[in-house]
Amino acid sequence: MKLKTLLATTALAGFLAAPSLAQDLDAMSAEELLPLAQEEGTVTVYSFTSRIAAVEAAFEAAYPGIDMIGYDASSTEQIARLQAEAAAGIATADVIYISDAPVVLTQLLDAGLIEAYVPPRVDGLLSDEFKSPLLSQRLSTKVLMYNEEAHPDGAPVDNLWALTTEDWAGRVIMVDPLQRGDYLDLMVEFVLRADEMAAAYEAHFGAPIELDAGVDNAGLQFITDLFENDLVLVSSTDDVNAAIGSIGQSNPPIGFTSYSDRRDNEDEGWALQVANEVEPSNGIVFPALLALSTNTQNPAAARLAIDFLMGDDSETGGAGFAPFYVAGDWATRSDIAPHPDAVPLEDFIGWSIDPVATAEIRQEIADQILILQ
Amino acid sequence: MASISPSAGQKRRFSLPQGLPLKIGVLIAIGLLIAAPLLRILFETLAPNSISAWNDVVLSPLSRNLLWIPLGNTMILGLGVATGCVLIGGFLAWLVVMTDIPFRRTIGLMATLPFMIPSFATALAWGSLFRNGRVGGQTGFLEGLGLSIPDWLSWGMTPTLIVLTAHYYSLAFTVIAAALATINSDLVEAAQMTGAKRGRIFMGIILPVALPAIVSGASLTFAGAVSNFAAPALLGLPVRMQTMATRLFGMIEIGQSARGYVIAILLIAVSALFLWFGNKIISGRRSYATITGKGGRAKRFTLGTAKYPLFAAAALICLLTTVVPVVILIASSVAPSSSALFSNWTLHYWIGASTPTIAQGQAGVFYNPFIVSATTTTISLGLVVAVTGSILGLMIAFTLARYRTGFLSGTINQLSFLPLLVPGIAFGAAYIALFGAPMGPFPALYGTFALLVIAGTAYLVPFAVQTGRAVIQQVSGDLDESARLTGAGFFRRMTAITVPLASRGIAAGALIIFVKIVRDLSLVVLLFTPTTPVLSVLAYRYASEGFTQFANAITVVILVISIAATLLANRLQTKSQPWLKN
Numbered sequence A: 001m002k003l004k005t006l007l008a009t010t011a012l013a014g015f016l017a018a019p020s021l022a023q024d025l026d027a028m029s030a031e032e033l034l035p036l037a038q039e040e041g042t043v044t045v046y047s048f049t050s051r052i053a054a055v056e057a058a059f060e061a062a063y064p065g066i067d068m069i070g071y072d073a074s075s076t077e078q079i080a081r082l083q084a085e086a087a088a089g090i091a092t093a094d095v096i097y098i099s100d101a102p103v104v105l106t107q108l109l110d111a112g113l114i115e116a117y118v119p120p121r122v123d124g125l126l127s128d129e130f131k132s133p134l135l136s137q138r139l140s141t142k143v144l145m146y147n148e149e150a151h152p153d154g155a156p157v158d159n160l161w162a163l164t165t166e167d168w169a170g171r172v173i174m175v176d177p178l179q180r181g182d183y184l185d186l187m188v189e190f191v192l193r194a195d196e197m198a199a200a201y202e203a204h205f206g207a208p209i210e211l212d213a214g215v216d217n218a219g220l221q222f223i224t225d226l227f228e229n230d231l232v233l234v235s236s237t238d239d240v241n242a243a244i245g246s247i248g249q250s251n252p253p254i255g256f257t258s259y260s261d262r263r264d265n266e267d268e269g270w271a272l273q274v275a276n277e278v279e280p281s282n283g284i285v286f287p288a289l290l291a292l293s294t295n296t297q298n299p300a301a302a303r304l305a306i307d308f309l310m311g312d313d314s315e316t317g318g319a320g321f322a323p324f325y326v327a328g329d330w331a332t333r334s335d336i337a338p339h340p341d342a343v344p345l346e347d348f349i350g351w352s353i354d355p356v357a358t359a360e361i362r363q364e365i366a367d368q369i370l371i372l373q
Numbered sequence B: 001m002a003s004i005s006p007s008a009g010q011k012r013r014f015s016l017p018q019g020l021p022l023k024i025g026v027l028i029a030i031g032l033l034i035a036a037p038l039l040r041i042l043f044e045t046l047a048p049n050s051i052s053a054w055n056d057v058v059l060s061p062l063s064r065n066l067l068w069i070p071l072g073n074t075m076i077l078g079l080g081v082a083t084g085c086v087l088i089g090g091f092l093a094w095l096v097v098m099t100d101i102p103f104r105r106t107i108g109l110m111a112t113l114p115f116m117i118p119s120f121a122t123a124l125a126w127g128s129l130f131r132n133g134r135v136g137g138q139t140g141f142l143e144g145l146g147l148s149i150p151d152w153l154s155w156g157m158t159p160t161l162i163v164l165t166a167h168y169y170s171l172a173f174t175v176i177a178a179a180l181a182t183i184n185s186d187l188v189e190a191a192q193m194t195g196a197k198r199g200r201i202f203m204g205i206i207l208p209v210a211l212p213a214i215v216s217g218a219s220l221t222f223a224g225a226v227s228n229f230a231a232p233a234l235l236g237l238p239v240r241m242q243t244m245a246t247r248l249f250g251m252i253e254i255g256q257s258a259r260g261y262v263i264a265i266l267l268i269a270v271s272a273l274f275l276w277f278g279n280k281i282i283s284g285r286r287s288y289a290t291i292t293g294k295g296g297r298a299k300r301f302t303l304g305t306a307k308y309p310l311f312a313a314a315a316l317i318c319l320l321t322t323v324v325p326v327v328i329l330i331a332s333s334v335a336p337s338s339s340a341l342f343s344n345w346t347l348h349y350w351i352g353a354s355t356p357t358i359a360q361g362q363a364g365v366f367y368n369p370f371i372v373s374a375t376t377t378t379i380s381l382g383l384v385v386a387v388t389g390s391i392l393g394l395m396i397a398f399t400l401a402r403y404r405t406g407f408l409s410g411t412i413n414q415l416s417f418l419p420l421l422v423p424g425i426a427f428g429a430a431y432i433a434l435f436g437a438p439m440g441p442f443p444a445l446y447g448t449f450a451l452l453v454i455a456g457t458a459y460l461v462p463f464a465v466q467t468g469r470a471v472i473q474q475v476s477g478d479l480d481e482s483a484r485l486t487g488a489g490f491f492r493r494m495t496a497i498t499v500p501l502a503s504r505g506i507a508a509g510a511l512i513i514f515v516k517i518v519r520d521l522s523l524v525v526l527l528f529t530p531t532t533p534v535l536s537v538l539a540y541r542y543a544s545e546g547f548t549q550f551a552n553a554i555t556v557v558i559l560v561i562s563i564a565a566t567l568l569a570n571r572l573q574t575k576s577q578p579w580l581k582n
Helices: A002-017 A019-027 A029-041 A052-060 A073-086 A103-107 A160-164 A181-192 A196-207 A218-228 A239-245 A261-267 A299-309 A318-324 A357-372 B007-013 B020-046 B052-058 B062-099 B104-110 B119-131 B158-179 B183-191 B198-225 B228-241 B244-253 B258-284 B305-332 B371-402 B405-420 B423-433 B449-472 B478-486 B488-502 B503-521 B534-544 B548-575
Strands: A041-048 A067-072 A094-100 A135-149 A174-177 A232-233 A252-259 A273-274 A283-294
Touching: A002 A135, A002 A283, A029 A041, A029 A299, A041 A052, A041 A299, A052 A299, A052 A318, A067 A357, A073 A094, A073 A103, A073 A273, A073 B244, A073 B423, A094 A103, A094 A299, A103 A181, A103 A283, A103 A357, A135 A181, A135 A239, A135 A261, A160 A196, A174 A181, A174 B158, A181 A196, A181 A218, A181 A283, A181 A357, A196 A218, A196 A261, A218 A273, A218 A357, A218 B062, A239 A252, A239 A261, A239 A273, A283 A299, A299 A318, A357 B062, B007 B228, B020 B258, B020 B371, B020 B405, B020 B423, B020 B449, B052 B062, B052 B183, B052 B258, B062 B104, B062 B158, B062 B198, B062 B228, B062 B244, B062 B258, B062 B305, B104 B305, B104 B548, B119 B228, B119 B305, B158 B198, B158 B228, B158 B305, B158 B449, B158 B503, B183 B198, B198 B244, B198 B405, B198 B449, B228 B244, B244 B258, B258 B405, B258 B423, B305 B548, B371 B405, B371 B449, B371 B488, B371 B503, B371 B534, B371 B548, B405 B449, B423 B488, B449 B503, B478 B488, B488 B503, B503 B534, B503 B548, B534 B548
Parallel strands: A041 A067, A041 A094, A174 A232, A174 A252
Antiparallel strands: A094 A283, A135 A252, A135 A273, A135 A283
16 A cells, blocks of 8 residues: 555654664653653644643643643544545644544554554553553443433343343444444454353343354344344434433433443433443443654654653542543553542443454454344 | 737637637646545555455445445435425525515525525434434424324434435525526516416426526535435434445444445446436537526516415425524524423523533633634635635636537536535545645645635535536627627636626525535545634534534534625625515
8 A cells, every 4th residue: 555655664764763762762751751842842632532622731731831732533533634644744743642442553553653652650550451552541431321210220131132132122222333433342342252242141041042044153143133123323422322311211222322421411411320230241441542643743742741641640640631530431540549430440340342353353243234234 | 808819819719629728727627626636535445455345335245235225315315305405496496586475585595594504403403393212312392292203204214305405405596596587587578478378488488497507406406415414314323224425424434444435436426427417408408598688677477366375385494494493503502401402591502611510611612712713714714715616616617608518528517516425524635645745846735724725615616616507508608709709818708798697696606615615524624734623623523522512502603604694695796686676
């Protein structure tokens, strides 16, 4: 591919120019980076969340003399933009703050558009899965949620397979997995966890699972049965939230959405609650990633910004992490305390996705779902 | 000016086929602006590691759900919406321009509004009336009254057809009204004096003369319907109805952009085929030049007893397609809960200062540091692109109207229409790739206002061409010929004859361009630099974070700008809009 060649050449040129510099910078502490960063004077962050505006204010207060430019764009838009910019030989971003890990790994990291950086300060506070192949800053979810007003005694299901039964025909809702990457990742996870899905089937129906012709694992069987049970698809997470959560419903649907959207219950008139006692799991937990742009013009400031976004050493991560310290999202750093209003991560039953394994079979699963529709 | 083409040179040029230099010039311009980016997208799908996408989309077990069913739905939508829009838009245009219906001016203004209201608001309006319990959450008004609404009326093809027709008919109205207004009433009077009945006048004079405009209106609305994403996504998905647009969006969203581009290319190809038939109809028929050197007077049909029933019908259409969606849009910018639009209204989302308890401390949109710069940029972009787009569109429309036949004209016609069918984000990406890097002596345009103007101009050329062409076609070629024989050059003829006479169609086109660029998101989303957003980008940012009220507040601002532009344009044009005078 032409793009790749171009990138390789650009990256190569960068390496030849300063091979040792990048390594030196990687090992520097925030204090050591600061004077270099101040010399650079500016850092542009592509962020998939608008909360970058709050980070920007805090960063500029903490490090006067460095102008942070926060640019809020969806993961898909960031990927398209980075690819287009690379093809045109332009570099505007220094730091990439992005979701959609499976796509990011294949289309950005493997293509050489971004590279990993772990601030030495937090290196010891993160488990390996959060450091490689890219740094994870926090974790979000797509999990089974129900209406707690209609079901005050807890979730109306205790096994995912219940969703494929007559009781829930036409009453399970989610965003079309062929329109939103995180929902596709959820589907992929069912397949990657096929053994657990098979065990849960037996626990629910009392007999071992029998696979349909052309279906080769319990995960795909679950997806098939779910679609055949008149699964309702909508186009945005907010539609899912309103459908499940709106108060005053006698028979609300159940479905997959973000745990952290529960924080909007009061504003929106919802009664969203997570189902955390479900066999074999309630859904997926996935990372928000931080990476350096390969062609960054401000390598020190970029590293300093990532360091800042990882939070300080206080219990809640301080000003850099404050916008992300919400119920339903979890810090990856082991020393940041869980949010008091949410289930702590260690008690949460959601599956953590493996972006590499997900990326491998993602397209195949998407194709299977396409046929089911 | 006349010295540009002295009559001596004129004679020599007769050895060349007529209009060849003009055709070639226009072809080069749109080749660079339109064909080049599109070819780039095509080549993207032909790269070794993406060429298999063609097989996946066209000839694999996936094709049925990936291509054929969405294609079928898309064509039903395109044809259905185009028919509906021409009927409704044409009906209203006839009432406003040619009859003595009361409140003509108001109806004329309201009929141009629906296109300015985002289609998602119209879709929401539908939902707030007809939504049933399939999806859960709040049901619509009618179910609230105890009626049971079947799925086919709540979701899927029927509501999507209706909503898109309600959204796009104003395009057909604008084009057809501009053309009807040019019908010299001498023709109608002559027919009346010879005793022709109304039906006969309609079929024999008005319809044939308005045909180019009707075909233009049908083409624009067809293209709008097949590429619209919001309405089928909101109304179709819950019953798993997919169109090419929703598939395309999905494929790009989940990282399978090669397949997405293949779907886009097929959408372009199929639509181009349909539109080619439309073009055949125009170029095959005889020319009806109605704007001649003589002045025309407007004389209106008297509707008699049908006056008030027809007025009621027109008023109902306007109310349902403009007032209801606007009210919904405004309500959704002040209601804390999206499921109860008419309770607990607050202006917090507009003017509130940051409070941690509401919307995660998000301050009202007027506190957004970008609001002023985004508004200024948006308006200047709208104005500049309206001018550049109109100029380019006029050149193309003129070429097509004067030299209808021939391979070159056919190519120009097809090319000038294509951007309508290209997803904006793909067009934007191709533009960055093409014009982002320095080219020879020209600096890199990435992130500049200029690149956005160029891309916007190219992207919106179809609107200027389609609106201008119908009118230019009616400007009698005699006028142009006589000017040419007296030695007037191309630009002179353009500025002294064609432009003044075709000003209505041109102004209508410019207005549509302005509105489109002001509210369009997909094209600008990649082209703009991080620090200088436009309003639609601001709205998108809010929406993607789940702050829908803020997003809708920005959308209301965009709507206000669009309406202000319409009123201003109406004012400036009153002189040249005899149908608005009594």
